[in-house]
Amino acid sequence: MKQISIQGIFLFICALFAFQSCSKKLLLSGTVTSADNGQRIKGIKVSMIKPSLLYASDTFYKTEGWDHVITNNKGEFSFDVWYETSYGWVFFEDIDSMENGFYKNKSVRIGITSQNEIEVNIKLDKVK
Amino acid sequence: MKTITIYNVAFAVITLFTVAAPATIAAQNNTEQQTETTAEVQKKAISLTNIHEVNISYGDCFFANDVLLPYNYTTFGIFSVTYQYHLKKWLSVGATLSYIPSHKEHYKTIYDNTGGDDFLINDEHTTLYRNNLSFATDIRFYFYNNGLIRMYGGVALGYMFEFSKDDFKSNIFFQPTFFGFSVGKKFVFGCEVGCGLKGIFNTYIGYKF
Numbered sequence: 001m002k003q004i005s006i007q008g009i010f011l012f013i014c015a016l017f018a019f020q021s022c023s024k025k026l027l028l029s030g031t032v033t034s035a036d037n038g039q040r041i042k043g044i045k046v047s048m049i050k051p052s053l054l055y056a057s058d059t060f061y062k063t064e065g066w067d068h069v070i071t072n073n074k075g076e077f078s079f080d081v082w083y084e085t086s087y088g089w090v091f092f093e094d095i096d097s098m099e100n101g102f103y104k105n106k107s108v109r110i111g112i113t114s115q116n117e118i119e120v121n122i123k124l125d126k127v128k
Numbered sequence: 129m130k131t132i133t134i135y136n137v138a139f140a141v142i143t144l145f146t147v148a149a150p151a152t153i154a155a156q157n158n159t160e161q162q163t164e165t166t167a168e169v170q171k172k173a174i175s176l177t178n179i180h181e182v183n184i185s186y187g188d189c190f191f192a193n194d195v196l197l198p199y200n201y202t203t204f205g206i207f208s209v210t211y212q213y214h215l216k217k218w219l220s221v222g223a224t225l226s227y228i229p230s231h232k233e234h235y236k237t238i239y240d241n242t243g244g245d246d247f248l249i250n251d252e253h254t255t256l257y258r259n260n261l262s263f264a265t266d267i268r269f270y271f272y273n274n275g276l277i278r279m280y281g282g283v284a285l286g287y288m289f290e291f292s293k294d295d296f297k298s299n300i301f302f303q304p305t306f307f308g309f310s311v312g313k314k315f316v317f318g319c320e321v322g323c324g325l326k327g328i329f330n331t332y333i334g335y336k337f
Contacts, residue, residue: 025199025200030239031242033242038242108239108241108247110237110239111237113235114235115235115236115237116200116232116233116234116235116236117234117235117236117237118236118237118238118239119236119237119238119239120238120239120240121238121239121240121241121242122239122240122241122242123241123242
């Protein structure tokens with residue numbers, strides 16, 4: 001019984017140490033604006049795509065299941081992303097189609113080194 | 129809600145111990161002394177000398193870095209001042225004031241194509257500071273105490289306040305001390321294994337009077 005208690009305490013301490021070796025988290029934030037008039041666009045789906053998921057996916061633009069958020073009324077977005085790699089892709093998709101204008105999808109490759117936060121301010125072109 | 133209620137009740141009980149118990153014990157001692165023999169009184173006098181104890185302690189940073197502090201904030205240790213009032217050979221109550229200084233290196237990269245077709249990339253670096261102050265009442269149970277060497281376990285319950293440039297938070301917290309060891313009659317050296325505002329491993333020096 002005594003031995004089990006000591007083992008339990010030891011395992012608990014080891015588990016706390018193991019916490020530090022997990023993948024890191026960064027805050028991805030920014031704004032989406034229209035290239036035509038500079039107005040902020042709401043309802044844009046912003047996805048963070050990691051290379052591991054990119055290779056695993058058979059369709060490049062299929063972003064279901066990836067970390068994502070929808071821009072708010074001010075065209076702003078903000079969400080936490082867990083990563084283990086040195087780069088990733090941020091995809092911007094207009095999922096509400098014609099509601100507030102229809103915009104072309106766009107992506108930006110971001111390098112991830114030791115940042116705690118990455119801000120992406122992007123303008124999207126309207127579909128003519 | 130239920131958890132907070134239990135914590136509040138426990139907090140009140142420990143506070144009651146800290147404030148009311150010394151007076152109760154003193155009154156109890158008066159009545160007991162009338163029936164005790166001289167030898168017993170002398171023995172008790174020896175055991176009840178140095179009933180006050182003040183400790184200054186340093187706790188490791190692992191628990192604070194991984195659990196207590198917000199993500200990416202790090203500290204190099206936890207500093208505490210503890211007062212203990214020894215009610216019995218097997219029991220003491222007291223209060224602890226802890227301080228955790230912490231900081232975070234904030235690296236931010238900004239990608240911006242709103243001013244043109246190409247993305248402009250800017251890197252920003254700032255250092256953010258955060259201070260964590262906590263006050264707790266605690267209780268220790270000594271399962272071995274020969275006056276020179278003591279071994280004990282205990283619990284502490286209190287409030288933690290977090291200050292930063294643009295944020296303030298307060299939380300109730302609970303800290304168990306699984307095992308504590310101290311040696312010394314007047315000058316005390318000790319260490320503890322626990323989990324909470326004093327870290328996992330905690331070492332201290334103190335004075336009994």
